[in-house]
Amino acid sequence: MTSQLVRPTTGAVRRDARQKVTGEARYAVDRTPPGCLHACPVPATVARGRVTAVHAEAVLQRPGVRAVLTHENAPRLGEADDPTLLLLQDDRVPHRGWYVAVVVADTPEIAREAAEVLDVDYAVEDHDVLLRADHPDLYTPEEANGGHPAVRERGDFAPAFAASPVRVDATYSMSALHNHPMEPHASTARWEDGGLTVYDSSQGASTVRDVLAGLFELPPERVTVVSAFVGGGFGSKGTPRPPCVLASMASRHTGRPVRLVLPRRELAAVVGHRAPTVQRVRIGASEEGVISALSHEVVTQTSTVKEFVEQAAVPARAMYTSPHSFTGHRVVALDVPSPSWMRAPGEASGMYALESAMDELAGAVGVDPVELRLRNEPDAEPDSGKPFSSRGLADCLREGARRFGWEGRDPRPGVRRDGDLLWGTGVASATYPVLLSPCKASAHAGPDGLYTVRVDATDIGTGARTVLAQIAAEALGVPLDSVRVELGSSVLPDAPVAGGSSGTGSWGWAAHKACTALREELAGRSGPLPSEGVTVEADTEEETGQESPYARHAFGAHFAEVRVDTVTGEVRVSRLLGVYAAGRILNPRTARSQFIGGMTMGLGMALTEHSTMDPAFGDYTERDLASYHVPACADVPAIEAHWVEEHDPHLNPMGSKGIGEIGIVGTAAAIANAVHHATGVRLRDLPLTPDRLLPHLR
Amino acid sequence: MEPVDRTAPAGETPEGAPEAVSTLTLRVNGTARTLTVDNRTTLLDALRDHLDLTGSKKGCDHGQCGACTVLLDGRRVNSCLLLAVVCAGASVTTVEGLSDGDRLHPVQEAFVARDALQCGYCTPGQICSAVALLHEAADGQPSYVTPPERSPDGPVSLTPEEIRERMSGNICRCGAYPNIVDAIEEAAR
Amino acid sequence: MKPFAYVRPERTEEAIDRFAAQPGARFLAGGTNLVDLMKLGVAGPPLLIDINGLPLDAVEETAAGGLHIGATARNSDVAAHPLVRVRYPALSQALLAGASPQLRNAATTGGNLLQRTRCPYFQDASKPCNKRAPGSGCPAREGVHRDLAVLGHSAHCVATHPSDMAVALAALDAEVRLRGPAGERTVPVAEFHRLPGDRPDRDTVIEDGELITGVTLPAPPSGARGAYRKARDRASYAFALASVAAVLTVEDGRIGHAALAFGGLAHKPWRAHAAEEVLRGAPATAETYRRAADAELAAAEPLRDNGFKVPLARNLAVSVLHDLASRTDTTG
Structure with missing residues (x-):
């Protein structure tokens, strides 16, 4: 399929920017209907066990307390694919922080105090919360996240590796990481006439609607979910999370609207996170650096509630020439919070390890790290044998090297000193798959000359409102300002989640299809439109359901320059540059923001972000934003993001690939490689905080 | 726009303790507002839940993110850590009070022009913070990166490094920082 | 958070009387730590006595050529005060190294002194902590x-x-x-905070009912320069992993006045007397700074995972002393 579009309106200003800079934009947490009660959940204070008693009576006697929901009186829930949503259904405590009760009261202050003093008795059981690469309960799952087979083998890795003239064998580890969107997860729920309306902080209202309908055994059309403005998600709002379930339960129980906002400190345990990983990468190569054998083995953890396996070995299946390959995942179910999606699950963690190992290989063979990657460009996707629909990695590396001033780089580590500072540079590749999901949309032409596209997309900050309008305007051949976009509510045509960098491709395809059909419909008409206008509906189930004969990925290259203070061990990034090949960039303005945002999160992953599992208590220690160090403005230098032109006819009518996640992929490796170049020290455990670095510096 | 919850009658305050409630007047965006609050109610919750000014956001509720930043008697503060009752009689400017009718404040305009936001949740706090920053720098107030030997008189020149340090009390998880710095440089001109 | 009553006296005596009349009452100034702790369930006073209405916010020169800083003077105002910047740059820098502009606009001098540890166990009311719940144990020793x-x-x-x-x-x-029911007294800052011993619930020597009315600084030694430097996990808005404040005079290549204190290493700001002994009268050389830092840090007993703080503090001290000496040697 070849794009029939005219060139997009470049750099359209974000459509909701004005609402956001004036405070008019209402997020889920800003919804407080008349008569609203306030709910506060009660987290378990043991790491494993059973609830033996909840002493609700004392709390219920307090003025203003309306209800205490526990597993004994909470509404029974129906089916859910995600067992983390089966809340207050039994007495089991699978991890510290699991919700064991909800207090509902007239005001947030009363609810919160009552939740604090609610006395809960537990039968405590021994817990096991520490991931170890030799944990006896590690097993090989059937699949890793994303439906990827847990293990893939091509050729015969072991003998090929043994026979390779140059071998790298290194193990990298990462602590757990937390998404921490700025808007804490929140829901306001209201039961009315046997139906349910929920304002939810979610990346996909259609999905939340379907899940709530299943849990509360309602026909989906009786449930309305609104996610009009969402204060970030980064995967942690990709599927329904506890607030919408608990608020709905509380509203049904009390007969009043109920608002429930998670305290920041509780997010670490109940809305998912990136699981810790231990990753062993082995690369066998020729003396010229051409890879003959590649193995990427991932050990990670999940909870006892559900199996989630961070698919960190998957990118090694697509990145480089590797005639003999083993990629596999093993997981252990511990008494820990359930991991889930965090920006580029799999790619972000896996490409840290793989791209660090590539840097080690470059050092081992004495080949420039950019050149080494160019030497290992495959003709087809190694694992599937499919041809690439487009593969811009080499272009990104070359363009990035040019812009960064990479040429002539002195490869010697630890030799550039400026007073107390050591400095160095590093590079890493990035990749992210092209994902698409079926989506519905409608397009309407009014007699007033205005057009309306309706689709239950979610704008979590990506610019979906803006980009969908551009796509529609182009498909219709009309000015951008004549197009309105309605999104963020499940009353609109069903749409998939804002996740997997698939939103714009999936929603945009449906919008494009509806608008193209509307344009044809209008072309066949004459005279004025009827007063109700003309509406066309579209569904891309058929188009997106077909498996592509192509391997489809976005690629990128990250370049970093760091300064390491030998006095303190502090690492500061002085330059960060990304170049991407991601199909057609539909809106340079918002795309650049997304790329830079991803790189910033990658900077945090490399240097500042860290969640420590407390072995005694079974919770993550850094549960607030004072101790979980999201990069601050002072950490982030002038980051640059660029892209190369790519015309890929095998994607969608817009010719676009996703851009929301690739910015984080490889950024941590580029920074870690730069730290090695600066100091000569190869640390294989993120983040690179002063306590880890200082002992190695002189 | 939906009305606010005002369902808690005064008689139902915790343990019926009348002294745990206070009535106070705030001057909010130029208008005197009198309200009765639980003493525990923060300025942030008073603005959001009692006055329906939801532009100021709750990101962490512990002074660790800056999303709740407002101007209290002209100075930027974290409204989540200030009890409303402590602010009795004070003037509060929130993001809703920055624009002049339909005309955006120059900082707001610059944020739009530079795409200095993504999800928008931290944005009201960033903007209130930036408005105060411009005054602080003009007033000669130093930051951690201002050279200590610099004379205490005269305005501080807002280099990108100065802006980054001075904006570090406002966390943005979407990573809009470079655009935020650009926007503030533009507004400072 | 527990309900509490609130009063806002206008006279200092009234505030002190109010405190005496209500066991468990707390004075409230900027609130940036106390309100935080109340939200965490770590503090639950029945009465808050708002001292923001008291006349305690002045910053003024003393008759002896020093500086008096009122208890409710805001951190940002103190940091920006011309006398502080010129005569006590270490103080200005230390203030500016802390927290964020918003917090510094609210936080006060007295409150900053009284802020409580950020130990994660102290801040989590569901866990043992001898500081918060005496006798319950210290999980941090073996924990995080x-x-x-x-x-x-x-x-x-x-x-x-x-x-x-x-x-x-x-x-x-x-x-x-300090001012309390029994009258006024002064305590050197270096002796104001306690070591934990067997009473970690007591951070300072302040007596129940005493109010900090201000802090007084002596005139700086002639020709002295001071500086503050802090190492942290991110470039701003983070607590110190370790920090150092130093004040130094150097004449003819020899150190005269030397004052050194560490942050982030102990239950109190750590005045480095042993290091100062080494510094005073010694040649202003890197070797002297290293010996001084080592003399102080010989007493360090790192826990399993914080041994890095010893070389970090040493490096910071050597670096700051070196920088100061190179700027202060009156022989040029």
Whole structure:
């Protein structure tokens, strides 16, 4: 399929920017209907066990307390694919922080105090919360996240590796990481006439609607979910999370609207996170650096509630020439919070390890790290044998090297000193798959000359409102300002989640299809439109359901320059540059923001972000934003993001690939490689905080 | 726009303790507002839940993110850590009070022009913070990166490094920082 | 958060009387730590006595050529005060190194001194902590303690004091002025905070009912230069992993006045007397700075995961002393 579009309106200003800079934009947490009660959940204070008693009576006697929901009186829930949503259904405590009760009261202050003093008795059981690469309960799952087979083998890795003239064998580890969107997860729920309306902080209202309908055994059309403005998600709002379930339960129980906002400190345990990983990468190569054998083995953890396996070995299946390959995942179910999606699950963690190992290989063979990657460009996707629909990695590396001033780089580590500072540079590749999901949309032409596209997309900050309008305007051949976009509510045509960098491709395809059909419909008409206008509906189930004969990925290259203070061990990034090949960039303005945002999160992953599992208590220690160090403005230098032109006819009518996640992929490796170049020290455990670095510096 | 919850009658305050409630007047965006609050109610919750000014956001509720930043008697503060009752009689400017009718404040305009936001949740706090920053720098107030030997008189020149340090009390998880710095440089001109 | 009553007296005596009349009452100034702790369930006073209406916010020169800083003077105002910047740059820098502009606009001098540890166990009311719940135990000793103390800790507590400002005040020989039912007294900042011993619930020597009315700094030694430097996990808006405040004079290549204090290492701002002994009268050389730092840090007893703080503090001290000496040698 070849794009029939005219060139997009470049750099359209974000459509909701004005609402956001004036405070008019209402997020889920800003919804407080008349008569609203306030709910506060009660987290378990043991790491494993059973609830033996909840002493609700004392709390219920307090003025203003309306209800205490526990597993004994909470509404029974129906089916859910995600067992983390089966809340207050039994007495089991699978991890510290699991919700064991909800207090509902007239005001947030009363609810919160009552939740604090609610006395809960537990039968405590021994817990096991520490991931170890030799944990006896590690097993090989059937699949890793994303439906990827847990293990893939091509050729015969072991003998090929043994026979390779140059071998790298290194193990990298990462602590757990937390998404921490700025808007804490929140829901306001209201039961009315046997139906349910929920304002939810979610990346996909259609999905939340379907899940709530299943849990509360309602026909989906009786449930309305609104996610009009969402204060970030980064995967942690990709599927329904506890607030919408608990608020709905509380509203049904009390007969009043109920608002429930998670305290920041509780997010670490109940809305998912990136699981810790231990990753062993082995690369066998020729003396010229051409890879003959590649193995990427991932050990990670999940909870006892559900199996989630961070698919960190998957990118090694697509990145480089590797005639003999083993990629596999093993997981252990511990008494820990359930991991889930965090920006580029799999790619972000896996490409840290793989791209660090590539840097080690470059050092081992004495080949420039950019050149080494160019030497290992495959003709087809190694694992599937499919041809690439487009593969811009080499272009990104070359363009990035040019812009960064990479040429002539002195490869010697630890030799550039400026007073107390050591400095160095590093590079890493990035990749992210092209994902698409079926989506519905409608397009309407009014007699007033205005057009309306309706689709239950979610704008979590990506610019979906803006980009969908551009796509529609182009498909219709009309000015951008004549197009309105309605999104963020499940009353609109069903749409998939804002996740997997698939939103714009999936929603945009449906919008494009509806608008193209509307344009044809209008072309066949004459005279004025009827007063109700003309509406066309579209569904891309058929188009997106077909498996592509192509391997489809976005690629990128990250370049970093760091300064390491030998006095303190502090690492500061002085330059960060990304170049991407991601199909057609539909809106340079918002795309650049997304790329830079991803790189910033990658900077945090490399240097500042860290969640420590407390072995005694079974919770993550850094549960607030004072101790979980999201990069601050002072950490982030002038980051640059660029892209190369790519015309890929095998994607969608817009010719676009996703851009929301690739910015984080490889950024941590580029920074870690730069730290090695600066100091000569190869640390294989993120983040690179002063306590880890200082002992190695002189 | 939906009305606010005002369902808690005064008689139902915790343990019926009348002294745990206070009535106070705030001057909010130029208008005197009198309200009765639980003493525990923060300025942030008073603005959001009692006055329906939801532009100021709750990101962490512990002074660790800056999303709740407002101007209290002209100075930027974290409204989540200030009890409303402590602010009795004070003037509060929130993001809703920055624009002049339909005309955006120059900082707001610059944020739009530079795409200095993504999800928008931290944005009201960033903007209130930036408005105060411009005054602080003009007033000669130093930051951690201002050279200590610099004379205490005269305005501080807002280099990108100065802006980054001075904006570090406002966390943005979407990573809009470079655009935020650009926007503030533009507004400072 | 527990309900509480609220009063806002206008006279200092009234505030002190109110406190005496209500067991468990707390004075409230900027609230940036107290309100935080009340939200966490760590503090639950039945009465808050708002001292923002008291006449305690002045910053003024003393008759002796020093400086008096009122208890409710805001951190940002103190940091920006011309006299502080010119005569006590270590204090200005320490204040500016702490927290964020918004917090500094609310936080006060007295409140900063009284802020409590950021030990994660102290802040989590569902866990044991001898500081919060005496006798319940100290999980930090064997638990997560990378950020905690290497000096002066006890079997009962390994917390650190989080203030930047107090470290500079300790090096500047500042005194805390207290007023209580029994009258007024002054305590040197370096003796104001306690080591935990077997009473980690007591952070300071302040008596119940006493109010900090201000801090007084002596005139700086002639020709002295001071500085504050802090190492942290991110470039701004983070507590110190370790920090150092130093005030130095150098004449003819020899050190005259030397005052050094560490932050982030102990339950209190750590005035480095042993290091100062080595420094005074010694040649202003890197070798002297290293010996001085080592003399002080010989007493360090790192925990399993915080041994890095010892070389970090040493490096910071050597670096700051070197920078100061190179700027202060009156022989040029």
